[in-house]
Amino acid sequence: MDKTASLTRGNPDPFSIEYASTLDTKDPLQDCRSNFHIPTLADLKRSTLAKPPNEDPSTPCTYLCGNSLGLQPVRTGDLVNVFLTQWRTKAVTGHFVEHTDSPLPPFLDIDDHAAKLMAPLVGAFEAEVAVMGTLTGNLHFLMSSFYRPDKKGSGRWKILLEGKAFPSDHYAIESQIVHHGLDPAETMVLLEPNNHRHPVLPTEQILKTIDEHASELALVLLPGIQFYTGQYFDIPRITAHAHEHGILIGWDLAHAVGNVDVKLHDWDVDFAAWCTYKYLNSGPGAMAGIFVNEKYGKVEMEGSIPKFWPRLSGWWGDDKSTRFQMTNKFVPRPGAKGYQLSNPSALDLAAVVASLQIFNETSMTDLRQKSLRLTAYLEQLLNTMALRKPGLFDIITPRNPSERGAQLSIRLAPGLLDNVLEHLEHEGVIIDERKPDVIRVAPAPLYNNFTDVFRFCQVLETALDKAASKT
Template sequence: MDLSACVDRLRSGAAHEFPADASSVAFARHMDSQDKLRHLRDEFVLPSKASLKKRALDGTMPEQAAVVNGVNGDKAEPTSDGDDASSQQSLYFVGNSLGAQPKAVREYINAHLETWASIGVNGHFTDMANSPLTQWQDLAEDCAKRSADIVGSAPHEIVIMNTLTVNLHLMMASFYRPTAERHKIILEWKPFPSDHYAVESQVLWHGLDPRKSMVKIEPDGGGALITTDKILRTIDEHADETALLLLPGIQYYSGQLFDMPRITAHAKARGIVVGWDLAHAAGNVELRLHDWDVDFACWCTYKYINAGPGAIAGAFVHEKHGRVEWAAGADRPTYRPRLMGWYGGDKSVRFDMDNRFVPTPGAAGYQASNPSAVDLASLSGALSVFGKTSMRDLRSKALVLTAYAEHLLNQMLAETAGDGQPPLFTIITPADPLQRGTQLSVLLRAGLLDRVARALEDNGVLCDKRKPDVIRVAPVPLYTRFEDVWRFMQVLRGALGL
């Protein structure tokens, strides 16, 4: 089977048929041998089965422990049944909650710590030779440049700051400007709770009633998916009263990828400001925020971007909202209103300590505070891995990885069809490869979750659970192999009694 041909079919939206031997480890290894991104796995530290049991620090990292125990990861020769040294590695299918650790992060943080220890405050303005980092005051701008391909924008439309929910509040402070006529915010019925809290609190902050000003789009038919047509109909129904549309690029529970360009264009044609929460989309799917004319977007960097737990986040502001314009003879510029802070001030006058605010042109003018250099160092290290590939190539691999996982899941269902029992599980993520990222949400038959979760844990598998009955399986293309997908499915088969 040719991997590139599979990519082409899936990119066109066509279904792909896997061959009869796709359920074998030999097939998975054949696919891995064609993967031009397979070297990127070496950029990460993945937990081992042994390290998952750690309850005290001992100064070793998982790969060090593997060598000490006489196991050298993928270097060992595999046997025909797949029982090789790589089986001592964990299976990391939880990058949709927390990405694996890039090796570069340790290098970049160490560089920051050496700079701080060696020159102290001068690290703000000094570029150190032999360092992967720029001076501290330029770190956020450097990370913005490295993020441009990830979100599809110009670097000046990106600002790296704060965390996701804080950035949503900052963006809504500028872009949610309700009036008596237009005060509604359209969102989904079950967003990630923090998004709901942020929207509700913004509505309340303006003295409005959430019951009247929050429009929640529900799926048709009681399922988990919201069709594009349902979203467009909701926009049309409330257009004259709506100030803001705020949706996730990918719905965290179902894994559904929304049609962002079509939805954005439809809402903006009706005079609605459009924002996107890209927590599960950034680093996962290809984005074109500038070309789609999105007004603003926010994302975290600890999932698919792998910058570490609670890592510093990113925001996009379309360049038309970042303009700083001076009228002839004016002593102050005009710019879009926002909550101001000194690090949003233009760098050329930032340290003048003048009370006249002159924002940095572009998204950087929406900053409030001096960002944490150690957080930026961690993100910079993570982004260095993305600099070795492209979002197009990552998306191409992810399409096939996810389709392969879906194929093996469907094979399990086919084996148990007609046994008179309810299906062991249902895949609630869209079957259309263009309507999902690299996550498959699997709704288990009631009562199976605890048993499955225990089997995954016992076999060194990290996989996200969402009670009452869903596991979210995320084969991340940066570090997941086709063989990992095959191994995961063998564990799941055992847990389900197959």
């Protein structure tokens, strides 16, 4: 924000393409953009995947939808083809054989390789991370381990969550409650915003609610970043407060990993889960990730009997050195890897590794700093536009940069959404919406730049004018 402000003093008109270009030339991460395929306007409008030989050159679209689906890395196709070659030429032996000319390990080890690359992104020890499953499936697996209601004993049986949680999280939590023979209406403690016009959840409200229900809470499960408002929750403070009451706490980091610089180990988070197709750019439905604090990954042997934190078990979580002896005596691998169940798709993991390689060529600290500048510039332009277009929109995402990630959620005046979206799409500006009146705009620092932000605001202003004239 300071760097953006200092540049503003050198150019009195931030609402200009020249100013945006100046910011781009001073961006130390500007070369990261070349690692990604950015669809052109012609790509988006064409009814075929194949490009006709006589198609005219087309400019890249303005893509600000990494909060929903990240762009494809250029290297993804190469790594997927390496896997296909490995499978085609080695068949089953590809599970075990190292190849001197392959950037991928044998199939047997590719999930460990992905976890090693993932750990720095979430501030964890490598042993605390596993790349496995899908987000909702992983939430179920983790809740089966960490949600252990004891209504008649300790009296802890309730779960604290958002009243406006992402539907899949809500469904997962509700079904876990039912699975334990409990009534969701009595068991779910729902956090509701006090201001429905700006529906953020202040940290103090969350802490107060934990205090009020502490004696009955068995689990707190919250998002790191709220999908609708873009609010970044105070993970370390809320985690510490739950622990003061002896309450386990987990986090859904779908909108946080690859977006903000989380420190799960240092913050003493109990567990977390996330997907990899948003800011992590691994493709629709790609292999997800989990974090399990090292204290719950310990495996201690009492004679020949292993003692470990309870979990649903599968053979991919079994001791790797004896896995293929087929003894049916489960001894989990230490750490989060002991929570794995089935052997993962190596095809899927090739795409995950492709994106994680790019992240490991920079740092989340540097990406977060660029993200703060990008979103601050977006906010600055929107503030200027709001003065010219009073009453047409407002921003519902927190204005404090430390309380948000890349995303700004913009609430449009009633009746404008469909016409605004139509104009944005026509101009090749890709964002997403949440009915009835919110658009979500997320400049991702790996591939977005200040020119993207400028062009979005330029097109949005025209879209608002056209939409307002029709109401």
